[in-house]
Amino acid sequence: MSKGVEWAIHTLLNLAMLGDDKPVGSAQLAAGHGLPVAYHNKQLQSLVKAELLTSTPGPRGGFRLARDPDSISLLDVVLAIEGNGTLFRCTEIRQCGKIGELSTGGDGSTACAVKRAMYRGDVAWREALAAQKLSDVQKELDIDDPSVTTTVRRAFGRD
Amino acid sequence: MSKGVEWAIHTLLNLAMLGDDKPVGSAQLAAGHGLPVAYHNKQLQSLVKAELLTSTPGPRGGFRLARDPDSISLLDVVLAIEGNGTLFRCTEIRQCGKIGELSTGGDGSTACAVKRAMYRGDVAWREALAAQKLSDVQKELDIDDPSVTTTVRRAFGRD
DNA sequence: GTCTAAATACTCGGATACCCGCTGTCCGAGTGGTCCGGG
DNA sequence: CCCGGACCACTCGGACAGCGGGTATCCGAGTATTTAGAC
Structure with a gap:
């Protein structure tokens, strides 16, 4: 899994801790955790496309949370960055090679048993991430560290 | 996740369906599903290192299952191929940048909350895969397709 | 003083290189089988 | 006919290229602010 996921989660949490609706620039968000500005900006665009952030151009512009932190799950963030593909990709190799050629019995309607088994793990992972909202992590x-909110607000020049 | 996982699972299942203890060569195993022989051989070596397979060199040599199919979980296979790293890698960016520098309150002993949250998803995934043994998938x-065992045996020249 | 309009500075957004790891391929080390010669 | 040794064919094992996606960077499009000028 790419680093962008960690960056995105922390960035969204920072925005959640700021609380207000004032946009925060990409440069400030990146400086908060010492991230490469331009690339981090690219990830933020992914979050905008996924409708987790809203962006406002021009001076005093920046990014704001598009929804409340309790309606954004960790799964939403992961899928926004990584794309909505599954962890395990089935290539249907069961239908290739000697075994695939000789295979005749099973009807083609049922999905590969290996695929089904691996997808069970995938679903468990997704459910565990979907159950955790940004607000939970924030709590x-x-x-x-009870002082974390104050620290974040100070790091972004508030107060 | 790499394709090697799918290849490894199908290969192990094929060996399980053959049942006997006769070694099967890397070339035959690859031909079973039309896989690139040399690269697939590389993956098999990973399975040997993980002690899921045993290899015997020389003529009439090949690979055998090292354990019973009911004592090999899908997680074992995945970790053997992908390495025993976690899906989410925490870079501790919370300690970097402005926020990291200003942060002082929390004791350094507790792991990052983001890390803990993501690891819960990781654990759920691992548990779901660990609960499924090769024998289950084989069933x-x-x-x-009740004829699959016969088909596989025939594809490998048995009977 | 106030309205208008142009210049400006700052922001996001997409197009462009770089690099690591998965993918794919090759050849060498080692082993068991086989064949030939001798007793 | 039986035994021993050398040859050989077949196997695994690790070392060597190729490519795709994540990583990193830069520059252009667009907008709110500011500022200068005219009325």
């Missing part, structure tokens, strides 16, 4: 973050 | 495969 945990606050429990670990 | 499903046999239900979908």
Whole structure:
């Protein structure tokens, strides 16, 4: 899994902790965690396409959360960055080679058993991530370090 | 996830369906599903290192299952091919940049909340794969197409 | 003083190189089988 | 006929290229602000 996922989650959490609706520029967001500005900007565009962020151009522009943190799951973020493909990709090799040629019994309607089995793992992963909203992670973050919100606000020049 | 995982699972299943302990050469295993021989051989070596297969060199040599199919989980196969790393890699960017520098409150002992949250998804995925053994998939495969075992045996020149 | 309009500075957005890891291929090391010669 | 040794064919194992996607970077399109000028 690409680093962009970690970057996106932290960035979204920072925006959630700021709370207000003032846009924050890509440069500021990247500076918050010392990330390469231009590439991070590219990831933010992916989040905009996925409708997790809204962008406003021009001076005083930047990015805002498109929805409340309790309606954005970690799965949403992962899919926005990685694309909505599955972890395991079935190539249907069961239909190739000698075995594929000799195979005749099963009807072609049923999906490959290997595919089904691997997809069960995929579904478990997705459900676990979908169950966790940004607001949940934000709460945990606050429990670990109650001063984190103040720190973030200060890092972005608020207060 | 790399294709090698799909290849490895099908190959192990084929060996399980053959049942006997006669070694099968890398070339035959690859021909079973029309895979590139040399590269597939490379993957088989990974399975040997993970102690899922045993290899015997020389003429009449090849690969055999190292354990019973009911003691090999899909997770074992995935980790053997992909390495035992986690899906989500935490880079600790929370400690970098402006926010990292200003952050002081939380004790360094607790892991990043984002890391913990993502690892929950990782654990769910691993558990779902660990719960499914090769024998289970083999049974499903046999239900979908009762003639599959015969087909595989024939494809490998048995009977 | 106020309205208008142009210049400006700052932002996002997409097009362009770079690099690491999966993919694919090759050849060498090692082993068991086989064949030939001798007893 | 039986035994021993050398040859050989076949196997795995690791070392060597090729390519695609993530990574990183730059420059152009667009907009709100600012500012200068005219009324």
